[in-house]
Amino acid sequence: xxxxxxxxxxxxxxxxxxxxxxxxxxxxxxxxxxxxxxxxxxxxxxxxxxxxxxxxxxxxxxxxxxxxxxxxxxxxxxxxxxxxxxxxxxxxxxxxxxxxxxxxxxxxxxxxxxxxxxxxxxxxxxxxxxxxxxxxxxxxxxxxxxxxxxxxxxxxxxxxxxxxxxxxxxxxxxxxxxxxxxxxxxxxxxxxxxxxxxxxxxxxxxxxxxxxxxxxxxxxxxxxxxxxxxxxxxxxxxxxxxxxxxxxxxxxxxxxxxxxxxxxxxxxxxxxxxxxxxxxxxxxxxxxxxxxxxxxxxxxxxxxxxxxxxxxxxxxxxxxxxxxxxxxxxxxxxxxxxxx
Numbered sequence: 182x183x184x185x186x187x188x189x190x191x192x193x194x195x196x197x198x199x200x201x202x203x204x205x206x207x208x209x210x211x212x213x214x215x216x217x218x219x220x221x222x223x224x225x226x227x228x229x230x231x232x233x234x235x236x237x238x239x240x241x242x243x244x245x246x247x248x249x250x251x252x253x254x255x256x257x258x259x260x261x262x263x264x265x266x267x268x269x270x271x272x273x274x275x276x277x278x279x280x281x282x283x284x285x286x287x288x289x290x291x292x293x294x295x296x297x298x299x300x301x302x303x304x305x306x307x308x309x310x311x312x313x314x315x316x317x318x319x320x321x322x323x324x325x326x327x328x329x330x331x332x333x334x335x336x337x338x339x340x341x342x343x344x345x346x347x348x349x350x351x352x353x354x355x356x357x358x359x360x361x362x363x364x365x366x367x368x369x370x371x372x373x374x375x376x377x378x379x380x381x382x383x384x385x386x387x388x389x390x391x392x393x394x395x396x397x398x399x400x401x402x403x404x405x406x407x408x409x410x411x412x413x414x415x416x417x418x419x420x421x422x423x424x425x426x427x428x429x430x431x432x433x434x435x436x437x438x439x440x441x442x443x444x445x446x447x448x449x450x451x452x453x454x455x456x457x458x459x460x461x462x463x464x465x466x467x468x469x470x471x472x473x474x475x476x477x478x479x480x481x482x483x484x485x486x487x488x489x490x491x492x493x494x495x496x497x498x499x500x501x502x503x504x505x506x507x508x509x510x511x512x513x514x515x516x517x518x519x520x521x
Contacts, residue, residue, distance in 0.1 A: 203249075207256060210249040211277040216242055218272050222289060224351065227265035234263060234283075244276060253277075260284055267313060267351035290348040295362060297344040297469035298397045300431070301326075304342065304467070308358065313351035329356045330363055340390045340464020341366050366390075369470060377477035382417045391460050393468035393476040398427035399487075402494050403471055410479035412487055412497065421485065423454035431465035491515055 215221075223243060225234065231254055238244045253276070254261040260280040268282055269289035293311045295304050305321040308314060318325055323335035332338065343365035347358055374386050383389050396409050413423055429445055430437050432452030437445075446453070452461040468476075486504035487495040491514035496507040 203252070204256075207249045207252050210247050211253050211257075212275050213245075215270060215272070215274050215276065215279060216245050217270060220272070221270045222267060223270050224267045225263060225265050225283060229263075229265065231261060243270065243279075250276075254280075288350040290350055292346050292348055293358065294346045295342065295344045295467065297472070298401075298466050299344070300466050301339050301342065304359075308355045313353075314349070314358070315352045315354045317354045317356055326359065330360060336463055337387070340387075340394050340467055341370075342467055343369060344467045344469050366467075370473065373473050373477045378479070381414065381477070381479075387463060388460060389473070389476050390468060391462075391464045393472040394464035394466045395423070395425055395427060395460075396475050397468040397472040398466050399425060400495060405495055406471055406475035407478060407480040408482060408484060408497055409487065409495070410475040411482040412484045414479045415483065415485055417459065419485075420458070422456075422458055423460065425454050428452045428454045428461050428465055432461070 221241075221243065223238075223241065225237075229237070231251060235244075235250045239246055244250070257277075257280075260277065261284075263280065263283035264286040266283075266286060266288040268287075270279060270282075274282075291311070291313055293307060293314075295307065301323070302321065309316070309321075318329060323338045327333075327335040327338055330338075342359065342362040345362070345365070347361060349358055370386050370390060374389060377383075377389065381389075383392070392410065392413060395413065396406050399409050400406060413425070415421075416423055426441055426446075429441060429450070429452070432450030433445060446455045449456045451457070452465065454461060482497070483499045484497040485499055486501065486507075487497045488504065488507050488511050490496045490507075491511050496510070498504040498507055
């Protein structure tokens with residue numbers, strides 16, 4: 182009887198040692214780093230089970246093969262509640278940290294930047310090139326986008342998306358991103374419209390956005406925006422044509438090759454403000470908040486002209502004679518720069 186008890190006791194001790202050893206091995210495996218040495222994007226398909234997950238992780242060389250993977254998920258069942266999605270895995274992340282991430286559902290976010298002063302055509306190219314976006318638009322035509330966004334017409338497309346950096350998760354649709362940018366612009370424009378200066382020559386919010394887009398294309402210097410706005414407002418009030426090159430370029434479309442000629446300035450288009458009176462029919466780019474504020478709150482000046490000063494800014498003048506002198510100064514500065 183005594184020998185039997187010793188045998189049982191010995192077996193229990195051996196079993197306990199085996200369990201302890203196995204538990205230690207599981208803990209070691211859970212604390213071991215992933216097999217990656219750089220940031221890795223990992224996509225877990227919907228309906229993936231424990232066995233399939235383990236196989237995919239091994240196949241993608243994210244973890245080394247181990248007999249303890251399944252045991253870890255049984256010992257820590259909260260780690261087995263992984264969710265489908267696309268995740269960002271970092272070097273030195275442990276197996277447990279990775280599984281906790283998959284269970285959290287905190288998918289990787291990807292940035293896309295829409296820059297002030299760029300056109301919708303350029304935005305669509307950015308969307309087409311961005312990774313992990315689900316493309317649902319059949320083409321990049323304004324009418325197609327207007328229909329997708331449930332806008333009344335394609336006239337409310339160019340200029341009506343707020344430029345910023347947007348974060349998205351994998352399989353976010355192109356339309357969903359554009360809706361976010363459009364709604365932000367609508368909300369911002371409405372707020373600025375409500376607080377704009379009185380007696381400005383705008384009939385609609387689209388006029389405000391159009392002016393802001395011209396300001397955006399004319400200067401990147403914050404302190405100049407309200408001065409540029411004042412020039413165009415003064416011209417409108419006096420019945421002078423705006424005569425701004427960016428509108429000509431926009432109206433030329435694909436014909437623009439990087440250089441403007443006198444013929445270009447004299448060729449009529451709906452947007453050529455050297456030919457048409459008043460403002461063009463719509464925005465020519467996506468204005469940022471600063472340009473929208475400048476369009477709503479222009480400086481009170483007598484300026485009617487401005488020209489680049491060759492130093493990154495502009496010279497503002499009140500009459501044609503002063504403007505012509507400023508043009509000559511700019512041309513001379515440009516000549517000296519090119520001769521260096």
